[in-house]
Amino acid sequence: MSLVVFYGGTFDPIHDGHLAVARAARDALAAQVRLMPAADPPHRAAPGADAAQRAHMLDLAVAGEAGLVVDRRELQREGRSYTVETLREARGEFGLERPLALLIGADSFLDLPKWREWRALFGLAHFVVAERPGSPLDEGRIDAIAPSRETNDPADLGRAPAGRVYRLKQPLHAESASQVRELIADGRPWDEFVPAPVAAYIRASGLYGVVADRGATTA
Numbered sequence: 553m554s555l556v557v558f559y560g561g562t563f564d565p566i567h568d569g570h571l572a573v574a575r576a577a578r579d580a581l582a583a584q585v586r587l588m589p590a591a592d593p594p595h596r597a598a599p600g601a602d603a604a605q606r607a608h609m610l611d612l613a614v615a616g617e618a619g620l621v622v623d624r625r626e627l628q629r630e631g632r633s634y635t636v637e638t639l640r641e642a643r644g645e646f647g648l649e650r651p652l653a654l655l656i657g658a659d660s661f662l663d664l665p666k667w668r669e670w671r672a673l674f675g676l677a678h679f680v681v682a683e684r685p686g687s688p689l690d691e692g693r694i695d696a697i698a699p700s701r702e703t704n705d706p707a708d709l710g711r712a713p714a715g716r717v718y719r720l721k722q723p724l725h726a727e728s729a730s731q732v733r734e735l736i737a738d739g740r741p742w743d744e745f746v747p748a749p750v751a752a753y754i755r756a757s758g759l760y761g762v763v764a765d766r767g768a769t770t771a
């Protein structure tokens with residue numbers, strides 16, 4: 553059975569780093585990647601764009617892109633978007649045998665022990681960890697969180713429903729959503745860091761306090 557990859561995030565807004573990671577996972581694992589916006593993400597302040605706007609920006613970013621889809625399941629649930637609940641719900645849909653994986657940046661993975669019922673996550677899905685500047689996965693860091701689970705063989709993720717950790721090797725991408733929001737707030741160029749249709753939507757909606765005639769790298 554083919555692997556399904558969930559890529560959860562606040563995506564406030566989606567940026568080129570997110571897209572690069574999603575494409576790299578799709579290509580390395582030959583799997584569908586489901587970009588899944590959090591309704592109310594745990595462990596952070598309320599997002600600048602509401603959930604419907606963040607999901608819409610994902611739609612714009614993946615339009616026409618093979619193997620990348622938007623998954624709105626967390627928007628249909630009340631309360632905080634705890635991943636353990638999302639994966640339990642996904643198991644109801646995909647069954648217990650289907651290989652599922654959670655795609656996650658290295659910074660989030662290193663924070664995993666703060667997540668709700670985090671040890672249970674390894675019984676529900678594999679992890680695909682994307683390297684990220686500022687969060688080096690030095691020797692032993694993955695093993696310290698997930699002893700003996702790491703594999704270098706992507707095929708291992710198709711051989712079991714859950715429980716392995718695969719490190720996604722891809723060119724590093726420095727973009728972050730907070731950087732994009734800060735650039736917009738400062739009236740500095742920002743649109744080179746997000747997909748063009750997303751930049752157009754941010755401008756048209758006045759998100760993040762964007763001023764229509766400032767911050768564009770192209771007039």
Ligand SMILES: Nc1ncnc2c1ncn2[C@@H]1O[C@H](COP(=O)(O)OP(=O)(O)OP(=O)(O)O)[C@@H](O)[C@H]1O
Binds near residue numbers: 561562569656731
């Ligand atoms: N440039 C990047 N490289 C690798 N992983 C990333 C990158 N940007 C985000 N991620 C990962 O994508 C997931 C969703 O990230 P999120 O939507 O919070 O974006 P962010 O850029 O980290 O946002 P913020 O700057 O607001 O914290 C997280 O697991 C995060 O680690």
Ligand SMILES: O=C(O)c1ccc[n+]([C@@H]2O[C@H](COP(=O)([O-])O)[C@@H](O)[C@H]2O)c1
Binds near residue numbers: 593634660
């Ligand atoms: O389940 C948790 O306790 C938990 C704690 C922090 C983050 N998450 C999830 O991790 C993903 C990335 O979160 P964030 O805040 O970096 O955008 C997103 O899907 C969140 O719902 C989940």
